[in-house]
Amino acid sequence: MRLKLKVWRQKDQLDSGRLVDYQMDNISEDSSFLEMLDLLNESLVEKGDEPIAFDHDCREGICGMCSLTINGIPHGPEKLTTACQLHMRSFKNGETITIEPFRSKPFKITKDLIVDRSAFDKIIEAGGFISVRTGSAPDGNAIPISKSDSDYAMDAAACIGCAACVAACKNSSAMLFTSAKISQLNSLPQGKPEKDRRLLSMVSEMDRSGFGNCTNYGECHAVCPKGISVDFIANLNRDYAKASVKNLLKTIG
Amino acid sequence: MNLNAKIPEGPIENKWENHKFRIKLVNPSNRRKYNVIIVGSGLAGASAAATLGELGYNVKCFCYQDSPRRAHSIAAQGGINAAKNYQNDGDSVHRLFYDTIKGGDFRSREANVHRLAELSVNIIDQCVAQGVPFAREYGGLLANRSFGGAQVSRTFYARGQTGQQLLLGAYSALSKQISTGQVQMYTRHEMLDLVLVDDHAKGIITRNLISGEIDAWSADAVILATGGYSNVFFLSTNATGCNVTASYRAYKKGAGFANPCYTQIHPTCIPQSGGHQSKLTLMSESLRNDGRVWVPLNKNDCQSDPRSISDENRDYYLERKYPSFGNLAPRDISSRSAKEVCDEGRGVGPGNRGVYLDFADAISRHGENTIAEKYGNLFDMYERITGENAYKRPMRIYPAPHYTMGGLWVDYNLMSTIPGCFVMGEANFSDHGANRLGASALMQGLADGYFVLPYTLANYLAEVGANKPDPEGEQFKTAKKSVNDQTKKLLSINGNRTVRSFHIELGQIMWNKCGMARNEKGLTEAISQISSLREQFWSDVKVTGKDSDLNQELERAGRVVDFLEFGELLCRDALNRKESCGGHFREEYQSHEGEAERDDENFSHASVWEYKGEKETPIKHKEELEFNVVKPSVRSYK
Numbered sequence: 001m002r003l004k005l006k007v008w009r010q011k012d013q014l015d016s017g018r019l020v021d022y023q024m025d026n027i028s029e030d031s032s033f034l035e036m037l038d039l040l041n042e043s044l045v046e047k048g049d050e051p052i053a054f055d056h057d058c059r060e061g062i063c064g065m066c067s068l069t070i071n072g073i074p075h076g077p078e079k080l081t082t083a084c085q086l087h088m089r090s091f092k093n094g095e096t097i098t099i100e101p102f103r104s105k106p107f108k109i110t111k112d113l114i115v116d117r118s119a120f121d122k123i124i125e126a127g128g129f130i131s132v133r134t135g136s137a138p139d140g141n142a143i144p145i146s147k148s149d150s151d152y153a154m155d156a157a158a159c160i161g162c163a164a165c166v167a168a169c170k171n172s173s174a175m176l177f178t179s180a181k182i183s184q185l186n187s188l189p190q191g192k193p194e195k196d197r198r199l200l201s202m203v204s205e206m207d208r209s210g211f212g213n214c215t216n217y218g219e220c221h222a223v224c225p226k227g228i229s230v231d232f233i234a235n236l237n238r239d240y241a242k243a244s245v246k247n248l249l250k251t252i253g
Numbered sequence: 254m255n256l257n258a259k260i261p262e263g264p265i266e267n268k269w270e271n272h273k274f275r276i277k278l279v280n281p282s283n284r285r286k287y288n289v290i291i292v293g294s295g296l297a298g299a300s301a302a303a304t305l306g307e308l309g310y311n312v313k314c315f316c317y318q319d320s321p322r323r324a325h326s327i328a329a330q331g332g333i334n335a336a337k338n339y340q341n342d343g344d345s346v347h348r349l350f351y352d353t354i355k356g357g358d359f360r361s362r363e364a365n366v367h368r369l370a371e372l373s374v375n376i377i378d379q380c381v382a383q384g385v386p387f388a389r390e391y392g393g394l395l396a397n398r399s400f401g402g403a404q405v406s407r408t409f410y411a412r413g414q415t416g417q418q419l420l421l422g423a424y425s426a427l428s429k430q431i432s433t434g435q436v437q438m439y440t441r442h443e444m445l446d447l448v449l450v451d452d453h454a455k456g457i458i459t460r461n462l463i464s465g466e467i468d469a470w471s472a473d474a475v476i477l478a479t480g481g482y483s484n485v486f487f488l489s490t491n492a493t494g495c496n497v498t499a500s501y502r503a504y505k506k507g508a509g510f511a512n513p514c515y516t517q518i519h520p521t522c523i524p525q526s527g528g529h530q531s532k533l534t535l536m537s538e539s540l541r542n543d544g545r546v547w548v549p550l551n552k553n554d555c556q557s558d559p560r561s562i563s564d565e566n567r568d569y570y571l572e573r574k575y576p577s578f579g580n581l582a583p584r585d586i587s588s589r590s591a592k593e594v595c596d597e598g599r600g601v602g603p604g605n606r607g608v609y610l611d612f613a614d615a616i617s618r619h620g621e622n623t624i625a626e627k628y629g630n631l632f633d634m635y636e637r638i639t640g641e642n643a644y645k646r647p648m649r650i651y652p653a654p655h656y657t658m659g660g661l662w663v664d665y666n667l668m669s670t671i672p673g674c675f676v677m678g679e680a681n682f683s684d685h686g687a688n689r690l691g692a693s694a695l696m697q698g699l700a701d702g703y704f705v706l707p708y709t710l711a712n713y714l715a716e717v718g719a720n721k722p723d724p725e726g727e728q729f730k731t732a733k734k735s736v737n738d739q740t741k742k743l744l745s746i747n748g749n750r751t752v753r754s755f756h757i758e759l760g761q762i763m764w765n766k767c768g769m770a771r772n773e774k775g776l777t778e779a780i781s782q783i784s785s786l787r788e789q790f791w792s793d794v795k796v797t798g799k800d801s802d803l804n805q806e807l808e809r810a811g812r813v814v815d816f817l818e819f820g821e822l823l824c825r826d827a828l829n830r831k832e833s834c835g836g837h838f839r840e841e842y843q844s845h846e847g848e849a850e851r852d853d854e855n856f857s858h859a860s861v862w863e864y865k866g867e868k869e870t871p872i873k874h875k876e877e878l879e880f881n882v883v884k885p886s887v888r889s890y891k
């Protein structure tokens with residue numbers, strides 16, 4: 001295949017950045033998108049130019065490290081597919097492909113296609129856990145959990161934390177990410193004791209980090225490589241109202 | 254080199270309990286006086302950091318990714334073993350212990366393996382309590398499946414994302430400790446050296462991957478949980494950043510490296526499709542619960558549509574050769590069998606390097622929905638990569654480097670030959686012998702991190718007392734300088750070849766001469782080829798960019814430098830071990846039927862290598878293995 005690439009190059013956080021054109025020939029349809037970038041980088045290094053910096057690790061669609069906006073869509077054109085799992089057979093010979101980082105206010109661009117997503121870790125630190133001391137757990141089968149509840153928790157837990165949802169959202173909202181983690185933990189009996197605390201604290205950290213509000217565009221779900229459902233956001237909104245009222249009563253009482 | 258494994262006295266069932274009672278503790282109010290460095294935030298590193306933080310130690314944890322949640326453990330698919338016997342199918346701690354010793358081809362340490370089997374049950378409890386959504390039955394109880402090398406169903410799983418869910422569990426516990434400040438997390442930091450003060454490990458040197466800064470960190474003990482070295486083969490199922498650097502630099506500082514030649518080639522990976530490829534993708538072993546492995550009986554059928562080949566014209570070679578384990582024969586045996594049939598010219602797909610994994614029977618028995626529920630994400634992944642639909646036609650699979658049983662030598666307390674330097678998870682060598690059973694790496698990583706190290710580390714700290722050195726001290730300055738010198742050297746060569754091209758070439762040497770089958774001639778050639786490749790590297794490599802910047806070429810170069818030295822050590826170990834065992838198959842040592850032939854008389858030991866300097870040959874030491882409970886026998890899966 002023959003392709004024209006327009007790739008975002010930016011030296012560091014302070015640089016203003018620009019799209020740079022590259023021509024690629026002889027690309028195999030079986031090669032993955034990142035392998036195509038590997039080849040481009042090889043040719044840049046051979047010429048003594050600096051290769052394009054981009055994040056990747058597992059290349060299996062599970063670590064959440066890769067974070068490319070391809071032709072305007074986070075992770076590119078294929079549904080339920082991370083950029084690393086995207087293959088060149090999804091593109092047409094002669095096509096022009098634009099490659100940019102995951103853009104959003106709370107994520108600064110570190111270099112080229114690499115962004116800083118540490119705000120996601122902060123949200124988890126605010127309450128995305130069940131407090132259990134190592135070694136103090138009861139037998140795994142002590143509390144039966146219905147298959148449907150456990151499947152629901154697993155659906156929510158499948159999030160890979162890649163932040164495509166934020167990059168796709170006009171408001172830079174992190175509601176899909178946050179609501180999925182809260183739904184996983186709050187739906188399980190083990191997570192119930194800290195339910196309200198977890199929810200309020202994670203939501204407030206989300207706001208503090210500068211993520212915007214959710215106004216139900218649904219773009220987040222459309223680009224999510226794991227198909228995380230927007231129903232989790234609806235649940236969060238409902239539970240948030242309840243938890244806030246309870247919290248308010250507690251402070252008054 | 255002192256290789257006292259410090260195995261506790263007493264019957265095997267009581268060793269760990271007795272040991273825990275006898276070793277020293279650090280009392281809760283004193284723990285805050287101690288500082289601990291953990292390198293790695295995979296299952297082993299994250300679980301240890303969370304637990305030590307919770308106990309009140311001051312922990313600094315490092316990883317090279319942008320978040321601890323992205324460690325390579327996240328990619329584990331199939332499951333985690335535990336001797337819960339929830340299925341009432343005759344499982345027990347003893348059986349898991351026995352299976353692991355036998356699976357490892359009698360090359361692991363009995364006492365460690367028994368402890369691992371004992372702790373397996375606590376892991377499941379711990380993870381359930383953290384909210385890990387393991388698969389459940391309709392009655393609400395935990396579900397299980399079978400993995401290779403076992404005749405019971407003891408594998409717990411969370412769809413095809415078990416590693417992800419376990420790691421997110423450990424990461425959540427770690428995040429809690431980070432939020433209280435008990436653990437300080439340093440992401441995008443790569444460890445480039447270990448620092449010793451008075452022969453004890455007291456710190457590390459890192460490179461900040463964003464700013465390029467080289468920093469020195471000191472502590473009372475250093476724990477390495479930096480994963481395995483399969484990427485020495487370039488193409489493997491590991492994440493692209495997985496490396497041997499931390500372990501190798503510790504080796505150069507005096508830590509013994511044990512059994513580097515024990516590498517695991519996983520039988521079920523998607524075959525290579527072309528030279529552009531950057532990694533190979535695993536199709537979980539759990540697929541072998543329902544898939545049947547075959548190749549055409551006749552070479553002429555290799556390029557035909559597999560569905561058109563009748564049953565009599567298929568060779569279900571695993572079922573034929575190993576009737577009692579069939580498609581669930583252990584990994585080393587399944588991989589070698591696949592290589593054999595392909596060598597006979599009966600392989601399928603590009604270059605005839607593939608065998609079929611066929612779900613047609615399972616689909617007609619259970620329906621497509623049931624199969625989709627169990628393995629849907631794997632089938633999707635297969636289709637994304639190959640463009641083929643495995644519900645409709647059999648998958649093509651081929652073995653690929655996947656896991657490394659070898660690693661830094663540790664005693665029963667997980668301490669390396671350097672006092673104060675502990676090693677956990679895939680980075681150490683102790684539990685899997687010459688072949689690891691499926692679903693046992695996750696178990697080991699979490700056993701080490703949650704349940705073993707927190708005890709054994711306390712014993713060491715109580716013995717040496719709190720005396721974290723000054724990170725500005727002499728030893729730290731020297732180590733920093735040598736790291737800086739290497740960086741400068743790499744950037745100054747400005748030759749003609751890319752780092753990646755060297756890595757690819759090294760990988761080809763390793764795969765061809767030290768892969769699934771090895772022999773004296775090939776290994777001897779490999780050693781000299783690697784050494785000249787290394788010379789070429791240092792005269793002709795081109796590393797672009799600066800040191801004071803985010804520079805992925807430089808990161809890669811540093812890793813390849815270590816692989817280029819380590820690959821030679823691996824081949825040397827393979828050459829020295831004149832027997833076949835588990836994943837180490839020497840063509841000279843096989844039975845008439847082509848099975849691995851061990852030599853217990855001469856090789857019932859762990860080979861532990863001591864670094865002697867750049868120009869010197871490393872020295873081999875031995876830890877003799879004692880089998881008091883399970884008598885070594887010919888490992889049969891027939």
Ligand SMILES: Cc1cc2nc3c(=O)[nH]c(=O)nc-3n(C[C@H](O)[C@H](O)[C@H](O)COP(=O)(O)OP(=O)(O)OC[C@H]3O[C@@H](n4cnc5c(N)ncnc54)[C@H](O)[C@@H]3O)c2cc1C
Nearest residue numbers: 293294295296297317326331332444480678679692694695
């Ligand atoms: C595709 C795949 C599927 C698998 N499936 C299973 C399975 O189903 N069941 C099973 O039991 N096992 C499975 N395994 C094996 C298992 O996943 C690993 O052995 C295990 O997760 C290793 O955990 P770890 O904590 O030792 O290391 P890792 O998870 O590899 O973590 C290493 C950590 O060290 C850090 N690090 C490395 N080098 C440096 C450095 N120089 N400086 C700073 N930080 C560094 C990394 O950032 C990372 O945080 C699978 C492996 C693969 C590749």
Ligand code: FES
Nearest residue numbers: 057059064066084
């Ligand atoms: S590189 Fe891991 S999800 Fe893409």
